[in-house]
Amino acid sequence: MREKVFGVLLATAAVLMMAAPLIAHHGAASFDTERELTLKGTVTEWIWANPHCFLKFDAKDDTGTVRNWVVESQNPTDMTVRGWRRTSFKVGDQVTVTLQPVKNGAPVGRIRKVVLANGETLGTTNPAPAAAPAQPAPPER
Amino acid sequence: MANRFRFAVIVAAALTLPAVSFAQNQPWNNPGRALNPNQQQVEAGPAPRRDLTGIWDAGGGGIGATGYPTSPLTPWGEEVSKTHKAGDGSRMVPLPEINDPLSTLGDPAGFPRLLLFELRPFQVVHTPNSVLMLYMFEKRWRVIWTDGRQLPKDPDPRWYGYSVGRWEDDTTLVVESVGMDERTWLDNSGNPHSDQMRVEERYHRVNQNTLELTVTIDDPKTYAKPWVPRNKLPLRLLPAGTDLMEMIPSASEAAAYRKAMAEPIK
Numbered sequence: 001m002r003e004k005v006f007g008v009l010l011a012t013a014a015v016l017m018m019a020a021p022l023i024a025h026h027g028a029a030s031f032d033t034e035r036e037l038t039l040k041g042t043v044t045e046w047i048w049a050n051p052h053c054f055l056k057f058d059a060k061d062d063t064g065t066v067r068n069w070v071v072e073s074q075n076p077t078d079m080t081v082r083g084w085r086r087t088s089f090k091v092g093d094q095v096t097v098t099l100q101p102v103k104n105g106a107p108v109g110r111i112r113k114v115v116l117a118n119g120e121t122l123g124t125t126n127p128a129p130a131a132a133p134a135q136p137a138p139p140e141r
Numbered sequence: 142m143a144n145r146f147r148f149a150v151i152v153a154a155a156l157t158l159p160a161v162s163f164a165q166n167q168p169w170n171n172p173g174r175a176l177n178p179n180q181q182q183v184e185a186g187p188a189p190r191r192d193l194t195g196i197w198d199a200g201g202g203g204i205g206a207t208g209y210p211t212s213p214l215t216p217w218g219e220e221v222s223k224t225h226k227a228g229d230g231s232r233m234v235p236l237p238e239i240n241d242p243l244s245t246l247g248d249p250a251g252f253p254r255l256l257l258f259e260l261r262p263f264q265v266v267h268t269p270n271s272v273l274m275l276y277m278f279e280k281r282w283r284v285i286w287t288d289g290r291q292l293p294k295d296p297d298p299r300w301y302g303y304s305v306g307r308w309e310d311d312t313t314l315v316v317e318s319v320g321m322d323e324r325t326w327l328d329n330s331g332n333p334h335s336d337q338m339r340v341e342e343r344y345h346r347v348n349q350n351t352l353e354l355t356v357t358i359d360d361p362k363t364y365a366k367p368w369v370p371r372n373k374l375p376l377r378l379l380p381a382g383t384d385l386m387e388m389i390p391s392a393s394e395a396a397a398y399r400k401a402m403a404e405p406i407k
């Protein structure tokens with residue numbers, strides 16, 4: 001019985017750990033957390049690096065002026081879990097970026113999601129639980 | 142009955158998750174984070190005797206993005222903490238003002254920040270006279286001497302200090318550390334420490350697959366009394382063949398990030 005109670009506690013603890021915030025390095029102090037923008041643009045650079053990956057793209061503002069945006073994601077380790085890759089973008093790709101801008105109006109923000117030209121969406125939350133193996137899977141060969 | 146209860150707890154908890162990550166168990170470049178509730182249900186064998194060998198993963202619980210509540214700061218600790226402009230937690234400032242030596246300069250995280258922020262998977266290796274801990278984050282390692290030597294009396298400061306370990310019982314390794322460099326922060330909220338700090342780590346192997354980590358900070362120059370930032374943090378054993386990604390906060394990448402993201406919003 002004691003072992004089973006412990007099992008429950010262990011499973012609960014594990015689940016709670018997974019629910020912990022996945023942000024790292026810095027919080028939201030610079031960002032306007034009440035706003036989201038969706039912009040269509042052209043990729044000019046994709047930096048796959050710590051502490052945050054960031055995407056640069058050109059997009060027209062309301063006056064038709066092209067601005068070069070810089071928008072960050074999380075680090076490569078966490079973005080890999082979410083399906084992003086070092087090769088997710090190349091210069092010239094057409095993208096639709098949903099972002100949370102900084103407060104001072106500069107073309108800087110953090111990524112909420114990116115829709116690629118082929119319709120694929122890259123998101124910033126982790127995948128939902130899927131059918132998991134009954135025990136740790138051996139490494140693939 | 143107990144099984145039903147266990148199942149109900151797991152399902153209820155899983156349904157409340159905003160997001161869950163699973164490792165792909167790739168043969169190369171694995172991001173870790175392999176925890177999932179189904180794996181936790183597997184009946185684990187008993188803990189082996191005096192053996193922590195393996196790759197251990199705290200999942201999201203290892204990140205510690207917002208730092209920790211501490212015991213009250215001393216006047217000296219208060220003065221030092223005012224100079225720390227953190228990216229998150231109680232001292233959070235906008236991006237251009239952050240002066241975290243890890244994220245802005247590429248300085249080492251140091252010890253014990255290595256355990257309190259970005260505790261990503263780490264591997265434990267036993268040798269005849271030491272325990273080695275090899276960390277994914279920063280790709281650092283520590284040597285914990287288990288040959289009976291005493292800690293140094295007046296150590297030169299080190300980023301990662303000096304550590305000795307002893308087995309308190311067959312499943313609990315206790316590590317004591319001194320001599321940590323004052324330039325490092327304790328966590329991501331900029332909690333400070335002095336060169337008088339002693340750190341105790343307790344690694345309790347609950348069973349084959351689970352390890353619990355408790356960290357106690359004892360620094361009378363900085364804090365009114367000892368405090369415990371990590372209390373029985375569960376760590377899960379990853380498959381032995383897991384090849385972890387690099388996760389290195391390099392100085393040049395930190396500079397590139399600040400140029401791109403922080404300078405435009407000054």
